[in-house]
Amino acid sequence: MLDTATVLQALSTIVDPDFKKDIVELGFVRDLKIEDGVVSFTIRLTTPACPIKDQFKRQAEEAVGALPGVREVRVTMGAAPAVEVSTGIPGVAHIVAVIAGKGGVGKSTTAVNLAVALMQMGAKVGLFDADAFGPNTPRMLGVRGVPLRTQGGKIVPIEAQGIKLVSIGSAIPEDQPVVWRGSLQHGFVRDFTQKTEWGELDYLVVDMPPGTGDIPLSVMQLLPLSGALVVGTPQEVALEDVRRGVTMLNKMNVNLLGFVENMSYLVCPKCGEEIDVFGKGGMDAFAETFGAPVLARIPMDVNIRKGSDAGLPAAFQEGPVAEAYKELAAAVVQRVAVVEKENPPKAAGVPQAGPGGNQPFLNVPKKN
Numbered sequence: 530m531l532d533t534a535t536v537l538q539a540l541s542t543i544v545d546p547d548f549k550k551d552i553v554e555l556g557f558v559r560d561l562k563i564e565d566g567v568v569s570f571t572i573r574l575t576t577p578a579c580p581i582k583d584q585f586k587r588q589a590e591e592a593v594g595a596l597p598g599v600r601e602v603r604v605t606m607g608a609a610p611a612v613e614v615s616t617g618i619p620g621v622a623h624i625v626a627v628i629a630g631k632g633g634v635g636k637s638t639t640a641v642n643l644a645v646a647l648m649q650m651g652a653k654v655g656l657f658d659a660d661a662f663g664p665n666t667p668r669m670l671g672v673r674g675v676p677l678r679t680q681g682g683k684i685v686p687i688e689a690q691g692i693k694l695v696s697i698g699s700a701i702p703e704d705q706p707v708v709w710r711g712s713l714q715h716g717f718v719r720d721f722t723q724k725t726e727w728g729e730l731d732y733l734v735v736d737m738p739p740g741t742g743d744i745p746l747s748v749m750q751l752l753p754l755s756g757a758l759v760v761g762t763p764q765e766v767a768l769e770d771v772r773r774g775v776t777m778l779n780k781m782n783v784n785l786l787g788f789v790e791n792m793s794y795l796v797c798p799k800c801g802e803e804i805d806v807f808g809k810g811g812m813d814a815f816a817e818t819f820g821a822p823v824l825a826r827i828p829m830d831v832n833i834r835k836g837s838d839a840g841l842p843a844a845f846q847e848g849p850v851a852e853a854y855k856e857l858a859a860a861v862v863q864r865v866a867v868v869e870k871e872n873p874p875k876a877a878g879v880p881q882a883g884p885g886g887n888q889p890f891l892n893v894p895k896k897n
């Protein structure tokens with residue numbers, strides 16, 4: 530007989546490859562109704578950007594459609610509202626930091642294109658540019674010079690091509706050199722993280738300054754990060770810096786989502802051959818050592834640089850570069866889901882003053 534138990538039994542053959550559990554056990558199946566041979570239900574995923582949602586839908590239609598007595602299967606795909614999996618920042622579901630051991634490896638480019646690719650997968654996305662020393666994201670998203678507004682004491686993000694952008698740099702006049710003491714930086718990060726009205730976001734991507742200085746530290750102390758991804762080029766020197774970045778994540782108990790090998794190869798425009806400009810395989814060695822995957826390899830491509838300069842990120846354009854960023858976004862979504870189960874996000878907190886010394890990580894210069 531066609532009843533709820535039979536339908537759920539059929540749906541329990543569909544296994545989520547990330548959680549390694551079936552979709553009934555995971556509580557994804559909702560609003561199941563059977564009326565006159567018409568079976569309707571919702572599959573509610575943890576994120577609207579789930580890369581295998583189409584596959585789930587097809588599998589569900591097939592599994593239930595094969596049951597005797599079924600005339601029609603109506604599957605609605607949904608996602609849990611962001612607030613349900615809150616990070617402590619109201620309405621923000623997952624926070625992903627993008628870090629790099631040193632400058633110039635393409636961290637901001639990766640953060641911006643990742644944000645765009647996540648949005649294209651159906652997620653609501655914000656970008657917090659914490660890189661006070663080289664705030665490039667407003668230019669990359671075509672909103673350079675647009676001032677931040679406040680409303681009722683809250684910072685209102687800039688709408689930049691569908692992404693909610695807040696850049697620490699937009700609060701600093703462009704012609705002013707940014708020379709801050711550690712304590713000022715911490716206060717600035719605290720104000721920006723606590724006073725921004727993000728609204729509902731599935732993913733908040735944080736573009737960190739390069740290296741392991743005070744700002745990355747403050748972000749890790751103040752924001753409950755789902756995890757961080759580390760951007761590097763395959764070059765030896767950059768890889769030493771990558772190691773320092775990973776060490777910092779470990780110290781701060783931030784999940785390592787994985788590595789992005791940027792400028793991984795160059796496709797010869799004449800013959801199509803892939804040239805390994807900065808060598809090969811370095812990131813694989815890291816992936817093995819630190820037990821986290823290489824999430825994507827992004828080619829060195831003039832369209833990436835041109836897109837950033839023109840304020841239209843390459844992820845918006847069709848072609849192999851956009852595909853590489855889509856692959857990155859899909860890998861990030863899957864890794865976030867997995868690592869959050871193992872080690873749920875929580876802010877590390879600011880160390881208390883005590884006999885062991887004051888704020889051991891922060892390099893706060895003493896007053897003379």
Ligand SMILES: Nc1ncnc2c1ncn2[C@@H]1O[C@H](COP(=O)(O)OP(=O)(O)OP(=O)(O)O)[C@@H](O)[C@H]1O
Binds near residue numbers: 638738
């Ligand atoms: N895959 C790529 N192909 C071609 N150009 C790239 C690629 N990735 C980044 N670039 C270019 O390299 C330069 C540095 O990139 P980006 O500003 O993203 O680096 P960063 O690591 O964020 O540096 P910063 O130290 O300023 O934070 C930019 O001109 C950017 O357009």
